[in-house]
Amino acid sequence: MSGMRRAPRLPHGPVAIVSSPWVVVGAGVLVMVVLLVMALGAYRGRSPAPDGASRPPALPLPTLAEVPSAPGPASSPPPVRPGLSGRASGLPPGVTAGSRSPSASPSVGATGGVPAVPRSPSRAPQGQPAMSGRYRVVQSFDGGFIGEVSMVNRSAEDRGWTVRLEFSGGRLVTAWVEGVPQGTLRQAGSGFTYGSGVDVRPGGSVSLRFHMERAPSTPGVCTVDGVRCSGF
Template sequence: MSGTRRRSSRAATALASSPWLLVATGVVVMVVLLVVALAASRGREPETARPADLPATVALPDLPSSPPSRAPVALPAPGAPQLTPRRSDPPPGPTPSGHPASSAAGRDARPESTPPPPPPSPVTGRYRVVNSFDGGFIGEVLLANAAAGPRPWTVRLVLPAGSRVASSWVEGAPQGTSRMSDGVFTYASGVDLDGGASVALRFHLEHTGENTRPSECAVDGAACAGL
């Protein structure tokens, strides 16, 4: 008993003589408690996402490094100002009602130009009856050329109703061509009539009764004289 008491008293004496031992022991105990507390708190915290679990980096669209270039706009050269050409049509004149007429109306109102009529033929004709008899007669168209040179000619006769030309001929000259259609007798010269000359076209008409005149006689479109 006496030995145990002596050891405890020695230990107490040693501890009392060395206070730094108590401080070191307290520090060790606190460090152990802190480690235990940290371990417990890590066990309760949720697991953080691992780098492998993070989504892949989102690819952003490539942006142009510089704005798109625009085509250069051609500017007019410095100088005189550009003027818009204007029509130089004369102003329309007044209409009979006093209002100016439009140019289109003026153009529409112009009379259409017609070609001038051809000059009259220098070959003329004179009609006469040479001989008459029962049921018919012999007629004649005397042709004369007033021109200096030779000219062709055509005689046109409109016959009385029911009559017909039995025969036709040119006196003392080459014969031409004749045609009969719907009561109209036409005779065209075979050769041109010399300038200043004359020739007689004769024809024998039948079934005319007492009528010895055709309804119409013309040479190159001009009426015959003597009717």
Template sequence: MSRTRRATPSTGSAITSSPWVVVAIGVIVMVVLLVVALGSVRGRRTFPASPTDPAMSLPELPTATATSPSVTGGPPSTAGRPVVPGLSPRSTVLPARPTPAVSTGGPRGEVRPAPPAPPPAPPAPPSAVTGRYAVVSSFDGGFIGEVRLVNTGGTAHGWTVRLTFPQGRLVTAWVEGAEQGTFGFDGGVVTYRSGVDLAAGASVPVRFHLERTGTTRPESCTVDGVTCAGL
């Protein structure tokens, strides 16, 4: 019996006959290439580190330091103060305006003092009508008194008689032998005003009936502001 010799397969024929071996080798090669590519990209990254909060990071405003001018009387120094954009570093103090002088029309605009105040008006001359007080009669609880008027002037004049009695009551008042005037009693003061002017050189008595005055002597008696005689 003859022996049959079996042929030994070669390495190339084994690889060719097993396709999965080829696929495994290809996958390994691709993985190696991918790892090499990732390493090269990571080594070339040069991006700067981002700040902690980009939204809050703002550029700082530039500051400038101004030096004081060397000229006497210049604006004040602003050394050490920050210069804000849009604002001028010049002084905002305005110079005081001189007060204009008031000219009164004199030569070269000369200012003249105000004229002095006019002197007060002289007092009015005393009335030409004078009076003398007297008691005509007295009785229990009252009396009748009179003020005799005399016009010492050269023309006719009206007149006003006033007598002061702090207590009492005025019953009536009248002009003896002449046209009547008006009278009243208020606050202890008897007032009688003439109805017609008293002629120059004429004389007339004005009489008063008073009660419960406690005295026949008035505290005051005047004719046109002048004190009566006879008190």
């Protein structure tokens, strides 16, 4: 039968697999499912440790007391001063602030065992008065001025003072002391004498001021305890 054609034969083996795409896709899906099942099994195999399982002991943290501190410099006790007790917190009875006792005996220092020599009281240099004064004009205005006599105690003890001022004319309005209690004022003509109200400590200073009217700014006489003032 020459007029009839034969049906083509289907390929066998690997050629048949390649020619069927659904076979390849199904094999890939199967491989992925197998890998997923294996991964889940491995994850479930790692179970957490039970509550009663022993754990490694935790290392103790160092506390503040265990940290060694660097040795600091040794503090030396303060030296003992003459006339002061180790238990007393102030000056001994009979000793005023700012003065030194000339009869204090030397004491032994607490650190080196060397006796502390007390300082001798300061004295005014030779040729200088114990109480010195300096005159100046503080302010001048029409009809008068304000003058000042500044004094310094250069001796080693508390001292009082007396200022004497005389002018060739004019009138004293008032006189006062700066910063301390007032003293005694005595007028005599165109001049006056002013005595201190309180003593001045060694090395201390005080200022006397006064208001003069219709008087020359330069006095004819200015003395402190009989010693001529400087500054004019």
